[in-house]
Amino acid sequence: MKFTLPPLPYAFDALEPYLDAETMEIHYTKHHQAYLDKFNAVVGKCEELESKSPEDMLRDLHNLPIEESDKMIIKNQGGGFVNHNIYWQSMGPAREVNQKLVEEINGVFGSVESFKDSFTKMSVSHFASGWGWLVRDKDGKLKAYTLPNQDSPLTLGHEPIFCVDVWEHAYYLKYRNKRQEFVEEWWKALKLL
Ligand code: MN3
Numbered sequence: 001m002k003f004t005l006p007p008l009p010y011a012f013d014a015l016e017p018y019l020d021a022e023t024m025e026i027h028y029t030k031h032h033q034a035y036l037d038k039f040n041a042v043v044g045k046c047e048e049l050e051s052k053s054p055e056d057m058l059r060d061l062h063n064l065p066i067e068e069s070d071k072m073i074i075k076n077q078g079g080g081f082v083n084h085n086i087y088w089q090s091m092g093p094a095r096e097v098n099q100k101l102v103e104e105i106n107g108v109f110g111s112v113e114s115f116k117d118s119f120t121k122m123s124v125s126h127f128a129s130g131w132g133w134l135v136r137d138k139d140g141k142l143k144a145y146t147l148p149n150q151d152s153p154l155t156l157g158h159e160p161i162f163c164v165d166v167w168e169h170a171y172y173l174k175y176r177n178k179r180q181e182f183v184e185e186w187w188k189a190l191k192l193l
Contacts, residue, residue, distance in 0.1 A: 002043050003054060005036055006085055014093040018185040020174045028088070031169050035080030035150070042073040049074075054082050058154040079150030083131060083163060090162035092191040101161070101192060108142045112193055119144050119164075120187075124180045129167040132183075135160050162192060 008028055013021035043049050048065045049057060057064060057074050064071055102112055109115035123132030126146040135158040137143050143158065146166075153160050164186050171182035187193070 002040050003036060003081070005033060006088075008088055010091075010093055015091060015189040018189040019091070023171065023173045026173070027165075027170060028084075032081070032084040035077045035084065038073065039077040039081045042070050042077070046070055054078050055154055058082060058152040059157070061155045075152075075155070076150050079152045079155075082152060082154070083150055084165070086160050087131075087163055087165055090192060091186075091189040094191065096191045098192045104142055105193070109144075115144070116187060116193070120180070120183045122146055123164050123166050123183050126166055132164040132166060133158075133160060134162050162190060164190075 005028070008024075011021075012024040012028070015024065039054070043057075046066045052060075057078055061071060061075055064074065066074075105112050105115045109118070119132060119134070122144065123146060126132065126148075128148065130146050130148040130151070132144070132146050133153050134142065134144050135153040138157050142161075147153065164183060166179060166183070171179065175182040175185075
């Protein structure tokens, strides 16, 4: 196996009550692992990908010297692998507020509160599966948007800051169909703001 799951930086129950332990365990050990396994399978058969990081594969997705069907697997499974790594890392049981980011958000979005409101609305109303993202664009400007499926901001030339997973597997055990409630509680697990 070429790539391995980075260890979760906290226990499965560390983000209770916002993200419940059962969801965390299944999400990390089953869903995240499944993306990684399928990603590793395609990386293992494409010599052209040797020495490239998963992030670089997503950045260069359209120019990778491999078949289109394999690019699709990198996009979906490699995207799933990398997106979840960012998701776990941006949360934690202890706040590590990034004051510089707070000031930037105040400047771009008016206030952290209004940013959170619009980010929540955007992520809740995203049609079907996907992610809400805060990124830096090519000019270093903050941008918030959603992307479908496991599409990565890296493929757009953007650098991810944090993300929320709005696939149903991220919340349905605890929140059932209530994506809004999940996103509102997820803010309390995000350590950066
Ligand atoms: Mn997920």
